[in-house]
Amino acid sequence: MSGYHGDVNLGETMDDCPNQRYDCVVIGAGLAGLYAAYLLRESFYSVCLVEARGRVGGRVCTWRDGLDAQHAELGPEFIDSNHTRVLGLAKQFDLRISTRPDFWGVSPTPPNPRAAYKAWRRFWDAVYEHARHIPEPACPWQVPETLQPLDRVSMYEWALRQGVWQSGEWFLRRYTRNMEATEPENVSFLSVAAQEAFYGEGVDAGIYRLVDGAETLPEALAHAFTAQGGDLLLEAPVQAIEQTEDAVRIHAMHAGKPCTLEARYAIVALPFPVLTQLEWTPPLSPQRRDALALAGKGAVVRTLIQFRTRFWRKQSPRAYPNQPEISALWEETDLQAGGMGILSFWVGGEPALRWGSLTPHERIDLCLQTLETMYPRCREEVLTAYSYDWQADPHAQHAYIYHAPGYLTRALPLLRQPEGRIAFAGDYLSMFVGYMEGxxxxxxxxxxxxxARLG
Ligand SMILES: Cc1cc2nc3c(=O)[nH]c(=O)nc-3n(C[C@H](O)[C@H](O)[C@H](O)COP(=O)(O)OP(=O)(O)OC[C@H]3O[C@@H](n4cnc5c(N)ncnc54)[C@H](O)[C@@H]3O)c2cc1C
Structure with a gap:
């Protein structure tokens, strides 16, 4: 068994670089790679899944160490009612899912709420109106020519032209920082309308959570994959990918030594910022490189603080948070036992880029300063804290994608295409933008x- 942290049972993982030719090698054991590997192994193909980290799950990452049987999410947490694959797999693997009946959270309020809400509603009315004209929500890059210019316009530009920016800025910024991990200046207006069309009506956003931690999903997939005889190689960062007429060779480092895997086909399920840093033979097509340059690297810093008691449940806050860079604050432990509680502080977009240059200690202090405006004695209750900057994670280099102007119509259709014997996977290729479902x-x-190719 390889040295996997904790007592999670992933089944049999590999110690040595395997010496066999596979039907398929899958690179990256995030949810995209895990699911691809699991489905192929289920169809009895020989599959090796290669992962740089010493764990599976990639951006799905649950913090447990030192929390005395509690846990909190550093990555994804919420599941929408139309995330049928996530919900279906949770059911298949018997993972506990819960709605958020007793969810505690607060958000800052805008300085001029009435005008801000009005502008915000006008913005969304226009989004719904444009969404109605997208004929194929599952392939929104096929929008009619009349709508295509909207993919060259940012949310900010559109709001400015319609006269809703001045009053609407506060909400638009909070929305993009929470949902797109960037600023309204960077997000295509068409992409917002396209996502609205894709989601359709009647979807409950973010109502479910995996009760025992989001990482239980990738761990269950990894276990099922290895139990079926799939090979899982951890701590093996891939450095180069070489394609010939009849094979793909993957060059990684494992246990300090070079390791080469050979397969008939490969699935590259890496975060998009990592792709261009690998050595490709033949080189990645210039069209793919140009398309990748249009993908937006959403920035998030998540800070989690565990307190001795859940004082926020007993006292009303003195004032709402005055730290505008923290765009959301909520409790992680509402579904968990114990008297202690964990709060999650979300910083997204430009503020997250700034927070990246602070030390974790400074970030935790800023969160506590904010909380003190609501609960003046909160520092006395602190047990432990953790702050994670996703931009600084070498194997992710961003939190999740946002659709910059041009990405939807010019980049996405091209990026979804395979190159020779290699197909690509990852949330950046789906209309479930930046979600586990994607x-x-x-x-x-x-x-x-x-x-289809293996037959
Ligand atoms: C802060 C945050 C909050 C989020 N909130 C939500 C949410 O509430 N709900 C939701 O549904 N989604 C949310 N997401 C998005 C969700 O986490 C992602 O969409 C999903 O996990 C992406 O999976 P993936 O497999 O495409 O990529 P990843 O999980 O990034 O997987 C890629 C894998 O490739 C590996 N890798 C990288 N480089 C190499 C290399 N050179 N060699 C080998 N392996 C390599 C990585 O270690 C990783 O395991 C959130 C993400 C973040 C960061």
Missing amino acids: ALESGESAARWAR
């Missing part, structure tokens, strides 16, 4: 592609 959907379609 990662699973892309893994499923890459596995379908490989199955």
